[in-house]
Amino acid sequence: MQKLACPDSVSRDELVVVPDNDSQPSTLNPQLSxxxxxxxTDRSHEIKQMRMHSQRAIxxxxxxxxxxxxxxxxxxxxxxxxxxxxxxxxxxxxSALPQSLFETVCAMLNGSGGSxxxxxxxxxxxxxxxxxxxxxxxxxxANLSNNPQKIEPSFLIHPHAIAFEGKVIIHAFIxxxxxxxxxxxxxxxxxxxxxxxxxSSEQIKNIYLRKSGFYTESTLFPYLFEEHFVPDxxxxxxxxxxxxxxxxxxxxxxxxxxxxxAGLYRTDISKGxxxxxxxxxxxxxxxxxxxSALPHYKTDALLRRKxxxxxxxxxxxxxxxxxxxxxxxxxxxxxxxxxxxxEDSVRLSLRDTIFREIVVNLLIHREYSNATPATLIIxxxxxxxxxxxxPHVHGNLRPGSFVPFPKNPVIAKFFAQMGxxxxxxxxxxxxxxxxxxxxxxxxxxxxxxDLFRTALPLSSPSSHSDRVDDGAHDGAHDGAHDGAHDGAHDGAxxxxxxxxxxxxxxxxxLHYLKAQPLSRTEIVERLGIGKRSGSLLRTLxxxxxxxxxxLTLPDKPxxxxxxxxxTPKGIRASNGG
Numbered sequence: 263m264q265k266l267a268c269p270d271s272v273s274r275d276e277l278v279v280v281p282d283n284d285s286q287p288s289t290l291n292p293q294l295s296x297x298x299x300x301x302x303t304d305r306s307h308e309i310k311q312m313r314m315h316s317q318r319a320i321x322x323x324x325x326x327x328x329x330x331x332x333x334x335x336x337x338x339x340x341x342x343x344x345x346x347x348x349x350x351x352x353x354x355x356x357s358a359l360p361q362s363l364f365e366t367v368c369a370m371l372n373g374s375g376g377s378x379x380x381x382x383x384x385x386x387x388x389x390x391x392x393x394x395x396x397x398x399x400x401x402x403x404a405n406l407s408n409n410p411q412k413i414e415p416s417f418l419i420h421p422h423a424i425a426f427e428g429k430v431i432i433h434a435f436i437x438x439x440x441x442x443x444x445x446x447x448x449x450x451x452x453x454x455x456x457x458x459x460x461x462s463s464e465q466i467k468n469i470y471l472r473k474s475g476f477y478t479e480s481t482l483f484p485y486l487f488e489e490h491f492v493p494d495x496x497x498x499x500x501x502x503x504x505x506x507x508x509x510x511x512x513x514x515x516x517x518x519x520x521x522x523x524a525g526l527y528r529t530d531i532s533k534g535x536x537x538x539x540x541x542x543x544x545x546x547x548x549x550x551x552x553x554s555a556l557p558h559y560k561t562d563a564l565l566r567r568k569x570x571x572x573x574x575x576x577x578x579x580x581x582x583x584x585x586x587x588x589x590x591x592x593x594x595x596x597x598x599x600x601x602x603x604x605e606d607s608v609r610l611s612l613r614d615t616i617f618r619e620i621v622v623n624l625l626i627h628r629e630y631s632n633a634t635p636a637t638l639i640i641x642x643x644x645x646x647x648x649x650x651x652x653p654h655v656h657g658n659l660r661p662g663s664f665v666p667f668p669k670n671p672v673i674a675k676f677f678a679q680m681g682x683x684x685x686x687x688x689x690x691x692x693x694x695x696x697x698x699x700x701x702x703x704x705x706x707x708x709x710x711x712d713l714f715r716t717a718l719p720l721s722s723p724s725s726h727s728d729r730v731d732d733g734a735h736d737g738a739h740d741g742a743h744d745g746a747h748d749g750a751h752d753g754a755x756x757x758x759x760x761x762x763x764x765x766x767x768x769x770x771x772l773h774y775l776k777a778q779p780l781s782r783t784e785i786v787e788r789l790g791i792g793k794r795s796g797s798l799l800r801t802l803x804x805x806x807x808x809x810x811x812x813l814t815l816p817d818k819p820x821x822x823x824x825x826x827x828x829t830p831k832g833i834r835a836s837n838g839g
């Protein structure tokens with residue numbers, strides 16, 4: 263692939279072609295320069311490119327619905343046959359990542375996105391990468407993409423090693439970003455089949471303006487300050503990220519650097535102002551501050567099993583997205599059963615696995631400039647969700663039938679760092695994979711239009727319990743599967759520990775909370791003790807006092823949806839730290 267230079271006085275259509283310089287190491291800026299963040303635009307030309315790209319996707323009737331050898335539904339053979347373009351780049355990489363790799367990553371993030379194939383020559387010849395280093399190259403690629411000293415602001419990429427025609431190649435999908443990215447202190451864009459450096463401040467300004475009309479999460483609020491965030495929430499989320507990834511590049515950043523690198527604080531050079539963005543407001547803001555800026559913002563969770571005109575139960579959610587995630591997952595746990603399910607001899611919660619993807623999609627891929635409220639409705643035979651959307655394709659989505667396109671890249675990236683979201687585009691495939699085991703049917707609907715709608719089938723209503731008991735759900739059903747899982751594996755040991763001493767009881771509670779937040783009733787079921795045990799109440803009180811656990815709804819201590827969640831301090835204590 264050729265690298266293009268764009269002098270200040272040369273127009274985009276008069277770009278000068280210069281030779282590749284992959285043999286020269288790229289210079290890293292040792293300091294974090296100003297993070298130039300997300301933006302929204304009328305990017306009709308970019309959307310057109312993405313639609314052209316998505317037309318290359320094909321539907322496969324295989325187990326996971328993806329074409330053979332491709333992790334995300336792209337027809338690699340056809341892509342290679344069509345050659346390089348604005349959205350496709352080939353690079354040779356036999357045993358090391360090419361030096362120009364992140365110039366292309368940067369250019370695609372700043373433009374229409376696209377795909378990078380490592381192990382393919384410019385002419386389309388499949389050379390392959392060394393099989394013994396393929397996995398380490400993928401890991402290095404991902405780690406460098408998440409390093410703000412390599413690409414600023416960082417943007418986590420998920421490359422995949424693929425067996426293709428007897429060789430191994432690496433495919434990486436690069437989504438378009440709402441931010442303006444730099445590598446080596448330089449800004450790059452794509453043109454035809456090349457990357458070019460954007461040198462003039464006017465050209466960089468135009469990138470900002472182009473993006474700012476499309477990604478509303480980057481809207482800047484100059485009068486939004488840290489005091490408008492829920493107290494300690496930023497610190498808690500940073501601690502979660504640190505525990506999940508002790509070597510995460512965000513861990514050693516100052517708070518100010520963290521905000522900038524995460525895309526939550528930016529400078530708008532077109533207006534000469536800086537401040538926190540709408541993404542920061544939505545992730546951390548106090549409820550009253552969010553309502554003052556986005557008065558239409560809310561998410562309605564409804565149960566309509568008996569009263570289908572109004573509701574049997576309702577949770578009106580107007581808090582920030584970090585807290586809204588917990589509220590929605592608690593609502594689902596309260597009203598939907600779980601099933602005992604083993605995957606590779608390990609118990610997997612089908613309910614949490616499926617509906618985590620649904621809840622995350624509802625929160626992070628929503629168009630927040632639209633006043634249409636997001637809804638999650640549980641009926642007797644199905645679950646439906648709906649949220650405002652800026653569509654990039656129209657119609658039903660199935661695994662392998664579309665190229666994923668981020669609606670709020672900064673919010674999505676932040677959820678991924680917390681472990682609440684995974685690689686872009688994997689959610690649809692995961693729901694299809696587990697839905698039949700959960701409900702007996704895989705008649706799932708994902709429909710993308712001006713409103714994004716999902717519909718998931720449920721098993722017979724007779725298998726559900728409508729009992730409301732402190733967040734407990736379907737006692738008989740869950741008792742059976744929890745007994746099978748917890749009783750067989752841990753139940754006897756935990757029950758003995760309960761009778762032994764308070765320290766063992768505390769360790770047992772922390773052990774179960776490490777897996778997921780639990781209500782008091784769910785903790786009782788796992789410990790195998792009496793529901794009214796005063797000893798458990800004292801243990802939970804002590805754990806709260808010592809900040810080893812916390813309430814998921816601290817402002818509503820008597821809520822039926824209340825659960826206990828382990829804190830970072832509790833995780834360290836449980837691990838013997």
